[in-house]
Amino acid sequence: MTAPNTQIEPPLLGEPYLLTPGPLTTSYAVKKAMLRDWGSWDDDFRAMTREMCSRLLKMLGAGAEDFDCVPMQGSGSFSVEAMLASFIPRDGKALVLANGAYGMRSLQTLQYLGRAHIVLNKGDYLPPRGIEVAQILADDPAISHVVAIHCETSSGILNPVEEISEVTHAAGRKLLIDSMSAFGAIELKVADIRYEAMVSSANKCIEGVPGFGFIIGRKSELEAARGNSHSLCLDVHAQWAHMKKTGQWRFTPPTHVVAAFLEALRCHEVEGGVAGRGNRYTKNRDVMVAGMRKLGFETLLKDRWMSPIIVTFFCPADEKFVFDRFYGLMKNKGFIIYPGKLTLVASFRVGCIGQMDATVMRQVVVAAKESLDEMGVSDATPPALALKERARLAA
Numbered sequence: 535m536t537a538p539n540t541q542i543e544p545p546l547l548g549e550p551y552l553l554t555p556g557p558l559t560t561s562y563a564v565k566k567a568m569l570r571d572w573g574s575w576d577d578d579f580r581a582m583t584r585e586m587c588s589r590l591l592k593m594l595g596a597g598a599e600d601f602d603c604v605p606m607q608g609s610g611s612f613s614v615e616a617m618l619a620s621f622i623p624r625d626g627k628a629l630v631l632a633n634g635a636y637g638m639r640s641l642q643t644l645q646y647l648g649r650a651h652i653v654l655n656k657g658d659y660l661p662p663r664g665i666e667v668a669q670i671l672a673d674d675p676a677i678s679h680v681v682a683i684h685c686e687t688s689s690g691i692l693n694p695v696e697e698i699s700e701v702t703h704a705a706g707r708k709l710l711i712d713s714m715s716a717f718g719a720i721e722l723k724v725a726d727i728r729y730e731a732m733v734s735s736a737n738k739c740i741e742g743v744p745g746f747g748f749i750i751g752r753k754s755e756l757e758a759a760r761g762n763s764h765s766l767c768l769d770v771h772a773q774w775a776h777m778k779k780t781g782q783w784r785f786t787p788p789t790h791v792v793a794a795f796l797e798a799l800r801c802h803e804v805e806g807g808v809a810g811r812g813n814r815y816t817k818n819r820d821v822m823v824a825g826m827r828k829l830g831f832e833t834l835l836k837d838r839w840m841s842p843i844i845v846t847f848f849c850p851a852d853e854k855f856v857f858d859r860f861y862g863l864m865k866n867k868g869f870i871i872y873p874g875k876l877t878l879v880a881s882f883r884v885g886c887i888g889q890m891d892a893t894v895m896r897q898v899v900v901a902a903k904e905s906l907d908e909m910g911v912s913d914a915t916p917p918a919l920a921l922k923e924r925a926r927l928a929a
């Protein structure tokens with residue numbers, strides 16, 4: 535096997551690396567793909583949409599022929615809303631498994647949609663386990679759908695979708711997955727994990743630029759989704775049916791974003807597909823976490839739950855540590871980090887996805903060390919409360 539071309543180039547014009555979960559740092563090739571204008575009705579663009587969908591479906595592995603891909607304009611949340619509104623019938627009821635901001639967003643979306651729902655709210659970062667889900671489903675026969683977040687980006691936890699899928703289908707219910715920040719780097723093969731639909735977007739692990747998302751749904755569910763949606767624009771069935779008939783998006787597609795995404799998908803394949811992409815991100819995480827731990831930083835999650843997508847660190851206890859200052863110092867050194875989202879203790883996040891490799895991640899650690907020095911923080915150990923909080927996390 536020849537080594538795939540996974541050469542990571544530094545960003546153009548000295549722009550900082552985005553250590554954020556999308557938008558993220560994209561390659562020059564992806565940016566360059568946007569330099570041409572496309573007619574949305576033209577055969578060339580229709581072929582691009584077709585190739586994009588078939589490349590995405592291929593990632594599902596054996597059994598992908600039972601699924602179809604429906605791209606949807608807007609950011610990822612538009613696609614989540616489209617999925618929930620289209621696949622959950624108006625008389626359906628959803629169980630939302632929440633352990634962070636994105637689970638709560640799905641819940642809020644269902645409130646807007648007026649769909650019956652209940653929530654299993656695990657707080658900031660505890661994983662929803664199969665056994666709890668099974669109990670809730672047994673207690674409430676009205677639940678038709680379970681909504682799970684694959685990687686909950688607000689903490690970086692990789693939720694146990696396999697066991698959630700198992701208990702959901704054992705109970706005869708349907709599973710919808712928000713795999714926004716995981717798809718393309720973490721396997722979601724339909725032969726291994728059964729689900730009716732999942733959603734992701736252009737600007738996460740495939741490393742495209744923002745502008746649209748996509749819903750991958752079982753064809754039988756797409757068929758059954760007719761008339762469910764409250765929304766003209768977000769009707770997945772209508773978009774799917776129109777695309778099947780004409781090869782076109784219903785309304786103006788983000789043509790440049792699609793062109794960039796197609797280039798990103800080709801690079802993804804060259805890198806070794808989901809496994810290759812996942813390996814690079816895992817290495818990014820391991821190098822970065824090991825370096826940060828050496829400085830005294832502690833991760834919110836134990837290794838078992840840590841995704842290769844984004845990592846939450848506790849802020850150091852030292853009162854000379856001020857997050858905004860740290861952020862600015864890191865930015866000056868070429869790295870944009872991400873504020874934390876925990877409610878109880880101060881934290882920040884560092885993303886591992888985008889056009890970055892282990893060399894870049896080592897530079898991130900050096901920049902963190904220098905930034906601590908500049909603030910006069912000699913030890914990054916978090917406060918005792920943070921460690922006590924973490925001890926609650928199941929093994």
Ligand SMILES: *Cc1c(COP(=O)(O)O)cnc(C)c1O
Pocket residue numbers: 555556609610611612614636683685686687712713714715735
């Ligand atoms: C990024 C993301 C979304 C979508 O967010 P947008 O800002 O609408 O693109 C949804 N769910 C998860 C888990 C995400 O990481």
